[in-house]
Amino acid sequence: MSVVRERSGSGPLVVSMPHSGLQLAPGLAARLTPAAARLPDSDWHIPELYDFLDAFDPTIIAAQYSRYVVDLNRDPGGQSLYPGQATTGLVPVELFDGGPLYREGEVPAADEIEQRKQDYFQPYHEALGAALDRAVKRHGYAVLWDAHSIASTVPRLFDGALPDLNLGTYSGASCDPLIERAARAELALADGYSSVCNGRFKGGWITRHYGQPQRQVHALQMEIGQDAYMSPAPDFTFDPDRAARLRPVLKSIIAAALDAAADLYAGASA
DSSP states (O other), X not given: OXXXXXXXXXSSEEXXXXXXXXXXXXXXXXGBOHXXXXXXXXXXXXXXXXXXXXXXXXXXXXXXXXXXXXXXXXXXXXXXXXXTSOOOOSSOSBOTTSXXXXXXXXXXXXXXXXHHIIIIXXXXXXXXXXXXXXXXXXXXXXXXXXXXXXXXXXXXXXXXXXXXXXXXXXXXXXXXXXXXXXXXXXXXXXXXXXXXXXXXOOOOHHHHHHOBGGGTEEEEEEEEEGGGTBOOTTTOOBOHHHHHHHHHXXXXXXXXXXXXXXXXXXXXXX
């Protein structure tokens, strides 16, 4: 199976789905604990939730393999994204709840981690980087939307229930202020959904690495509390009714960011 599933589009929007994959590397399933084998920390059903994206003619880069193989949204050098806070690494060895991911004696060694980086991490980021370059060349700019979700309650990672919609711009560093303001304004109109900008999730490595407004790439991360569109563990079942209510909200936020970007560059070229 290919490492990356790509939908090539001609618009300025590039959507990254780094944690939606459910495949495991050969031999890995037998090394996981029973709890980990259920892939509880996946960004469940993200491609299905975002089935409206064709309206924007985006390029979509989606992972085929689980974050348990290698986490595509972590610093490849191993630096923590949230120093002092609980998190998981480039090649995770524990679940979000702190339980072991591997059976005893099965934790990968340094050479295996390096091989996974070459086999899975690099191809994804080569595809994502190329997609952004094409968008900038064609339009003069690109808007990167990094699509994520997480269980709404994970006591080890955050207190209480996570807001439904968690927008991250690396505290404003990953996109132009005009784009952030437009997205935040639309976020505030999301009736029936709790939301925050640059709260517990400010944007992972993808947002921070690729979001470079000075190079005309503007990145936003959306972390969705999974209760907003699916059933929690142990079912992990997609809820069509909840998803149908959420999709227009997500679509409006993305549209607002794209409109702001178009206005920004129209003004610059006037």
